[in-house]
Amino acid sequence: xxxxxGAIADDFxxxxxxxxxxxxxxxxxxxxxxxxxxxELSATDADAVVIALKSxxxxxxxxxxxxxxxxxxxxxxxxxxxxxxxCSTFDSTPLGNIGxxxxxxxxxVGADYTVAVPSFPAVGRTVYQGHLFVADRLLNETGMRHHPxxxxxxxxxxxxxxxxxxxxxxxxNETMVLAGPDAVADAVKRLxxxxxxxxxxxxxxxxxxxxxxxxxxxxxxxxxxxSGLGLGLAASxxxxxxxxxxxxxxxxxxxxxxxxxxxxxxxxxxxxxxQTGAPSFAIDLEKLAQGVxxxxxxxxxxxxxxxxxxxxxYSTRSAEDVRAFQTRVGVERASELIxxxxxxxxxxxxxxxxxxxxxxxxxxxxxxxxxxxxxxxQIGPQIDPGVPWCAAKSNGRxxxxxxxxxxxxxxxxxxxxxxxxxxxxxx
Ligand code: ADP
Numbered sequence: 548x549x550x551x552x553g554a555i556a557d558d559f560x561x562x563x564x565x566x567x568x569x570x571x572x573x574x575x576x577x578x579x580x581x582x583x584x585x586x587e588l589s590a591t592d593a594d595a596v597v598i599a600l601k602s603x604x605x606x607x608x609x610x611x612x613x614x615x616x617x618x619x620x621x622x623x624x625x626x627x628x629x630x631x632x633x634c635s636t637f638d639s640t641p642l643g644n645i646g647x648x649x650x651x652x653x654x655x656v657g658a659d660y661t662v663a664v665p666s667f668p669a670v671g672r673t674v675y676q677g678h679l680f681v682a683d684r685l686l687n688e689t690g691m692r693h694h695p696x697x698x699x700x701x702x703x704x705x706x707x708x709x710x711x712x713x714x715x716x717x718x719x720n721e722t723m724v725l726a727g728p729d730a731v732a733d734a735v736k737r738l739x740x741x742x743x744x745x746x747x748x749x750x751x752x753x754x755x756x757x758x759x760x761x762x763x764x765x766x767x768x769x770x771x772x773x774s775g776l777g778l779g780l781a782a783s784x785x786x787x788x789x790x791x792x793x794x795x796x797x798x799x800x801x802x803x804x805x806x807x808x809x810x811x812x813x814x815x816x817x818x819x820x821x822q823t824g825a826p827s828f829a830i831d832l833e834k835l836a837q838g839v840x841x842x843x844x845x846x847x848x849x850x851x852x853x854x855x856x857x858x859x860x861y862s863t864r865s866a867e868d869v870r871a872f873q874t875r876v877g878v879e880r881a882s883e884l885i886x887x888x889x890x891x892x893x894x895x896x897x898x899x900x901x902x903x904x905x906x907x908x909x910x911x912x913x914x915x916x917x918x919x920x921x922x923x924x925q926i927g928p929q930i931d932p933g934v935p936w937c938a939a940k941s942n943g944r945x946x947x948x949x950x951x952x953x954x955x956x957x958x959x960x961x962x963x964x965x966x967x968x969x970x971x972x973x974x
Contacts (some may be wrong), residue, residue: 551784552595553621554630554777555614555652557644560909560952562599563926565632565774567935569595570926572781575792578937579923580916582616587922588624594786596621602648603638604696610644611651618655628768629656630780635672635773636686637665637679637704638697639711646711649746649771653714658768660739662719663708664760666751667775673752677705677718704748717744724750728762735763751775758782795927795938798947799971800902801854804961806861807889807911809869810953816907817863820961826852827859832872835884842891846899853899857965860892863907886911890918894941903947905930905964912950921948930964931956 552574556562562578569576574594579587582598598617602610618629631652639645645663653661666674671682679686685702692700701707709716717738724731731749738744751757761779764770770780786792804820806813821827828848834841845860852858862885864872873881893904893915906912924937927947934951947968951960 549625550591550593550596550621551626552628552630552780553618553624553626554595554597554632555617555621556597556599556632557603557610557634557648558601559599559913561603561632561634561774562597563935563950564933565630565777566595566597566926567929567933568774568777569597569781570792570935571789571929572778573786573789573792574781576926577923578926580921582613583620583922585620585623588620591624591923593925594792596624596626597632602644603634605644607643607647611647614648615651615655618652622656628766628770628780630777631769631771632774632777633665633771635665635667635670635775636681636689636691636699637707638691638694638699639707640697641710643711645771646708650712650714652769652771653745656769660735660745660747661767661769661771662735662760662764663704663746663748664751664770664772664776665704666757667773668751668753668757669775672773672775674704674748674750675752676720676750677748678702679704708746708748712746714745715743716746716748717742719747719749721750721752721756724756724759728759731759731763746771754778793926793928793935795925795936795947795968796945797971798903798968800900800946801896802857802903802965803853803893803896803901804857804859804861804905804907804964805889805893805911805915806859806863806907807885807914808908808953809863809866810908812954812956812958813863813907814865815958816956816961817859817861819958820857820859823962825857825859825962826855827861830860830862830885830888832862832864832868835888836872836876841888842895845892846895853896853901857962859961860889862889882910886914890914894918897941897944897946901946903965903968905949905951905961907951907953909952916948916950919946919948924948928967930967931960934960936964936968
């Protein structure tokens, strides 16, 4: 089946978030890292493609240029709707990048108007009278007020967005949303014809509202929002079951966990894994600080265990130990050293027959994906909420990989993860 939805996300985890929602709604979904070549895109067989950019905090011109190129490639590949995905807390500054990217995409797609739906009620993000709430707080009364890159000191999304674009921004409120899909679609059209509104912020306080908006906007050439709107849109089309959509090729080869996150949840998962008595190898921070190449050492130490059930390599430590290492070598250098070491270890493991890798840590995931030369991920079944297995090609070789943000997942995730895949022969 041809591609239905072409999405552009302004960061990597945001892309995964949307892709994951689409798969759970029955759409076969592929996430692509960076703007793909026409060749790569035409070889992609999926109902939805989500292109992950790093444009959230990039200079405006760069964000606009990359987003337009991404949209053109998706349209060329047959997408009938373009979805610009940003954060459910509307992470941006008065300069952008949400407003300028919406402007540019309206032009690229050739649409008269679009909608802005950051809400995701299931995770506490709602919009009422145009004001964004995080649980029971207005956006500007949350930690987002002090975000280092995109501080949000105003919860009025109409006002926030109007500072980022010359084109008129309007509001479709909850009363209208409660009147149903046709009323909402009409309201957006009327705002455009009567008041010249090009972007309508739409209230959403519940999952039902998301489904109303999904039906209302299923034919708009351009939609924009958080990942929640994806659930509504996907539900308005009839796709196969999620079981069908999340099917991946069978897995094979050795099972490896690479943990480079020092977050609480990962610390617990490392402890729980070690408790089971499964083989675990801590990166030697002392040697790393001395400039010793520890990759060979890890490979030698793990050689016998590789392929005999899951094994773990980790840099995960207590907060004090992390600080001590950072003080010793410098914060940036500490991250660089560990990320590049774990990346090299991952790619050496794949060369030695690893077929399924679970990676813990957002930055660590980026480093591993780079080291493995992965450019796209087919999203499969979830291990835990927000942690899907994916199929990918690493230098032409099929592997399975799960990329976990540090704080995601239950304590037994590392042991349970590999049972979620279908295996050629269970090791
Ligand atoms: P999370 O998703 O938990 O934030 P990330 O991988 O994004 O995890 O970030 C963790 C950062 O901390 C990475 O740059 C990683 O290299 C670094 N790191 C991991 N272990 C240690 C450690 N023991 N000491 C210092 N830094 C570490």
